[in-house]
Amino acid sequence: MPERSGRRSAKRPSKVVARKGVGDRADAPAETEGDTRVRAYIAALPPWQREIARSFDALMAKEVPGVRRAIKWGLPFYGVKNQGWIVSCGAFDQTVKITFFQGLALKPVPPSGAGRQLRGVDLRSPEEFDGKQLASWIRQAAKLPGMGS
DSSP, rough: OOOOOOOEEEEEEEOOOOOOTTOOOOSSOOOEEEEHHHHHHTTTOOHHHHHHHHHHHHHHHHHTTTEEEEEETEEEEEEEEETEEEEEEEESSSSSEEEEEGGGGSSSSSSBSSSSOOOEEESGGGOOHHHHHHHHHHHTTTTTTOOOO
């Protein structure tokens, strides 16, 4: 019997996201940086979620000049150059979840979340979008270290 080295092949298949209806094609890479992919994600959402996500995207652009956008793990991520990712905004069955990666450091602390630092809000309608509070959290988060790069 041949001896196995325990090494895996250096060539692995790319990850794919199969979340039809939320902006990702089944053959799209799981992670892609850039405005175009995030805008495609938003455009593919149902109308009520699209309204929330577009409002959030516009607020990010206003509050964080030069904001970085990417799709990571099938969700839009927003970040600050040389600082990392600070927040995600993703659509789920009944909510649009906005998650701040350093949420416990924000004042007031966003109401939902788990983990050591993650906190955010779960929005169930466009009427729940509080642009003033979200803008305050975005400005605070942009001054904190982000995750990744």
